[in-house]
Amino acid sequence: MKSCLIVDDSRVVRKVARRILEELQFAIEEAGDGQIAMEACKRHMPDAILLDWNMPVMDGIEFLRELRKMNGGGAPIVVFCTTENDLGHIQEAVASGANEYIMKPFDTEIIQSKFQQVGLL
Amino acid sequence: MNTDVFNQLSSLVRERSGLVLTPDKGYLLESRLLPVARKWAQKSVDELSALLRSKPDPKLIRDIVEAMTTNESFFFRDIKPFDQFKSLVLPHLLKKRAAAKSIRIWSAACSSGQEPYSLAMILNEHKLQLSGWKVEIIATDLSTEILDKARAGQYSQFEVQRGLPIQLLVKYFKQEGDRWQIDAAIRSMVAFRPFNLLEDLGSLGRFDVIFCRNVLIYFDQPTKAKVLDGMSRQLAPDGHLYLGGAETVLGITDKLQPLPEHRGIYVQATPAAVPARAAAG
Ligand SMILES: C[S@@+](CC[C@H](N)C(=O)[O-])C[C@H]1O[C@@H](n2cnc3c(N)ncnc32)[C@H](O)[C@@H]1O
Numbered sequence: 035m036k037s038c039l040i041v042d043d044s045r046v047v048r049k050v051a052r053r054i055l056e057e058l059q060f061a062i063e064e065a066g067d068g069q070i071a072m073e074a075c076k077r078h079m080p081d082a083i084l085l086d087w088n089m090p091v092m093d094g095i096e097f098l099r100e101l102r103k104m105n106g107g108g109a110p111i112v113v114f115c116t117t118e119n120d121l122g123h124i125q126e127a128v129a130s131g132a133n134e135y136i137m138k139p140f141d142t143e144i145i146q147s148k149f150q151q152v153g154l155l
Numbered sequence: 156m157n158t159d160v161f162n163q164l165s166s167l168v169r170e171r172s173g174l175v176l177t178p179d180k181g182y183l184l185e186s187r188l189l190p191v192a193r194k195w196a197q198k199s200v201d202e203l204s205a206l207l208r209s210k211p212d213p214k215l216i217r218d219i220v221e222a223m224t225t226n227e228s229f230f231f232r233d234i235k236p237f238d239q240f241k242s243l244v245l246p247h248l249l250k251k252r253a254a255a256k257s258i259r260i261w262s263a264a265c266s267s268g269q270e271p272y273s274l275a276m277i278l279n280e281h282k283l284q285l286s287g288w289k290v291e292i293i294a295t296d297l298s299t300e301i302l303d304k305a306r307a308g309q310y311s312q313f314e315v316q317r318g319l320p321i322q323l324l325v326k327y328f329k330q331e332g333d334r335w336q337i338d339a340a341i342r343s344m345v346a347f348r349p350f351n352l353l354e355d356l357g358s359l360g361r362f363d364v365i366f367c368r369n370v371l372i373y374f375d376q377p378t379k380a381k382v383l384d385g386m387s388r389q390l391a392p393d394g395h396l397y398l399g400g401a402e403t404v405l406g407i408t409d410k411l412q413p414l415p416e417h418r419g420i421y422v423q424a425t426p427a428a429v430p431a432r433a434a435a436g
Contacts, residue, residue, distance in 0.1 A: 119312060121330045128325060135321040137312050144316045150234060151320055 037061045041071040042086040054142050068092025079106050087116035102131040111152050160204040171220045173374040187222045221298045228266040229317035231273045244395050257289040261362045264370035265294035268305030275344040295350035306347050308337035356385040363391050369399035383408040396421040
């Protein structure tokens with residue numbers, strides 16, 4: 035079973051994403067901001083990370099840059115999942131090491147097709 | 156809607172497009188044709204049927220037939236066929252067409268353009284190897300309305316998230332308000348034109364690759380056979396035909412056969428056929 039860390043400051047979004055990803059046979063961990071996510075990654079590097087952009091304490095892009103510098107941090111497949119839907123943000127994410135990018139709102143189909151593209155399914 | 160109206164409309168649609176509507180699809184006919192009825196200032200599908208009987212205007216017929224088509228499509232649909240195009244079909248063509256330096260591809264039911272544009276993006280990624288080559292992508296569909304959308308190359312946020320890798324979105328699309336506009340260079344690689352698959356395919360010429368995906372499923376057996384036989388005549392002896400995941404040639408025509416180990420790809424069944432796999436080996 036593959037593992038996925040869901041990083042989002044909204045409990046509702048985490049819950050929706052968890053339901054979809056559990057359906058797709060992922061073992062789920064949750065984090066409410068980048069810092070909590072960082073600690074989770076130090077304990078256990080997940081196969082995939084679904085990552086929000088705007089969060090308190092440490093936001094998504096800072097987290098991603100830190101992660102990619104970490105020992106073993108190149109491995110997880112990172113899929114951004116955010117309301118930031120302009121080309122500038124997308125380019126910045128890709129340049130910082132994101133593998134895919136989902137513009138909210140999302141549904142099962144979008145998550146499934148993005149996860150398929152990056153070979154997680 | 157009574158049986159007479161259903162029979163009248165469903166036979167018109169079948170005769171013009173090949174699309175089979177079984178009697179249990181009455182609700183579909185009703186819901187798709189109500190907007191057409193409104194457009195033609197009629198209150199109901201029954202009234203639309205009466206109008207058609209009294210005055211079979213070609214524009215009205217076209218509206219009815221187009222309203223019954225299903226245009227769902229997405230970029231790099233099912234992923235695998237396009238991966239195989241990259242890893243198998245394109246290398247085959249680069250080798251076998253090296254002298255002629257010409258490739259002709261047909262997207263035979265292109266809908267809103269995602270299929271031919273996906274191929275154009277792949278080809279553009281190989282433009283160095285293809286420099287000096289003549290590469291044609293002909294994209295056709297029955298529906299003129301959907302072809303207008305295809306030509307425009309503008310997609311919603313939802314559409315660009317279905318199948319399109321983010322790197323390609325960044326590379327080939329510009330954001331215009333809440334729409335995403337595909338690059339002019341990619342657009343210019345595809346020639347869109349209306350074409351009905353029930354017509355004689357001979358006018359389109361010879362193709363190295365044909366994508367005919369997710370359209371035959373709507374046809375009856377004899378129509379599928381006629382279209383596939385026609386495609387076999389237009390396909391180069393070493394050409395590749397792609398069908399959708401729920402479609403096959405097996406039990407329908409003996410002119411074509413599946414390419415072993417490459418689901419969804421079909422080649423000429425004659426002994427003269429040289430499948431890419433054998434040629435590459
Ligand atoms: C479901 S879409 C398939 C789009 C694309 N090939 C794909 O696989 O995503 C089917 C398309 O077939 C077109 N179509 C239906 N009957 C046709 C006919 N007789 N001749 C040409 N196109 C037809 C419809 O207008 C529609 O756009």
